[in-house]
Amino acid sequence: MPSDEKVYSPYAKPRGIIAMRARVQAIYGLTTLTKEAQETLSPLVVDCPACGATGLAGTYGGMGWLLCPRCHGLGVVYRDLEKFLARRREIIVRQPEIVIPDWTPGRPYRCPVLDLKRNIVIDACPEDELPRQGALPLEG
Numbered sequence: 001m002p003s004d005e006k007v008y009s010p011y012a013k014p015r016g017i018i019a020m021r022a023r024v025q026a027i028y029g030l031t032t033l034t035k036e037a038q039e040t041l042s043p044l045v046v047d048c049p050a051c052g053a054t055g056l057a058g059t060y061g062g063m064g065w066l067l068c069p070r071c072h073g074l075g076v077v078y079r080d081l082e083k084f085l086a087r088r089r090e091i092i093v094r095q096p097e098i099v100i101p102d103w104t105p106g107r108p109y110r111c112p113v114l115d116l117k118r119n120i121v122i123d124a125c126p127e128d129e130l131p132r133q134g135a136l137p138l139e140g
């Protein structure tokens, strides 16, 4: 396997199952990616051309990094957002239990987790295990 020395945003290459779930939830606005959602929505999600799917606009050594302003750090963008939203609405009609309320497309959550009992998304971030460079504020 070739070594990949690229640097990725924590949203583009999350560590751990909770952060990985948070990424899927942020991209799709669904608490779980069903087979139907995977098949109909995934083709409309493509690597961000602005950052090469790294989610970063730049890294500055030990100072930190900047999130890509196009994909907000997720490393992916919607090929056709209107079509994506239309297909997502069709899925939600059939499976309303998997919708994430107040979802905004293309914006990462640090780590939303589904509360299965109440079926709501709560913020329940565990502490990061490894030290990680911080994000720098975008100018302007």
Ligand SMILES: [Zn+2]
Pocket (backbone or CB within 6 Å): 048, 049, 050, 051, 052, 053, 054, 055, 056, 068, 069, 070, 071, 072, 073, 075, 076
């Ligand atoms: Zn990007």
